[in-house]
Amino acid sequence: MNGFLLSRADRTLRTSGSRDQYRGIDAAAEALARCTVPLVVGALPFDPAGPAALTAPETAHRSAGPWRPDSLPALPTVRITGELPTPDEHRARVARLVARLRAGELDKVVAARSVVVEASEPVRPWSLLARLVAQDPVGNGFGVDLSPAGGEYVGRALVGASPELLLRRTGREVVCFPLAGTAPRHTDPAADSAEGDRLLASGKNRAEHAFVTDWIRDALAPVCTELTVPDAPRLVSTRQVWHLATPISGVLREPAPTALELARLLHPTPAVGGTPFAAALAAIRETEEPRGFYGGAVGWCDADGDGEWVVAIRCAEVDADGLRLRAWAGGGIVAESDPDAELAETSTKLGTLLGALGVSGTS
């Protein structure tokens, strides 16, 4: 995919071309600090040890509101040809993680799975992105060329619609909007709002959520002069799910870290990783196939240090030929988690991508 796009409810950044590319955050941060490039866009992988896909674009266009594509092109017919791991194996992995959580080895860990989709003709990442943005209630969406990461990523794109803001930095102001804790939406309005109310009152989901807000508080406190973290989460929704959400805001201490440095500081939060951090990351590396850029971060940073990064969820990597895609979803596991419910939650979350592709569902 030539270019980058981050569509949010209130603004959109679209870029094209490449003046320079970076596989590491340090090289990109240095180019911005020296003002040799005015802007860096791209994606950070889930695993901090993996290569990033960062680009200094040739042109950048900013507009108010979400992206409004000129047309909504039809997508080719696609079908699910594989699940990694299988639904049974995902359930078994969750059960094994629950045993480790109950033994006190971990407090929370996110378990993810992926679905492989094959298309009769190439899926154009921009067309899929247009569908995702059109179906998102507030117009969230992102598309990134992963080529700067090299190797298997050359020609590959990451496309998704994330409802989760990792951070936005504007001058000394930083805001985060972490999500964790999920329940499905219902077509019946009464059942739907009752489901949301149950989620808001659920001790298990609140505990799952608090691991994320605690992590962000601990990471931001040393770099902020003021920090506001509400005591209780609120409800937000996408078309598929309800989430618990907490708006966090802070004033950065001078010299303020850039948006790219803040992304490195905060990512991966326990919304995609877990607590304690090192043990959760080790458990994920041990249990799962590599996540690539799913569970990573997508965004931009300018030479003033301002920028915005979203958590790379509700997304798929699209192969260079457009004939194969891999979509992921995960969920936070705590000691009280139920493997069947966790499998169902990932299926519901996969609905964002599969719905845009016109596939009705998975197991």
Ligand SMILES: C=C(O[C@H]1C=CC=C(C(=O)O)[C@@H]1O)C(=O)O
């Ligand atoms: C890891 C994902 O969602 C995260 C964001 C919101 C709610 C989550 C949860 O309830 O587990 C996850 O932390 C995903 O969609 O793949």
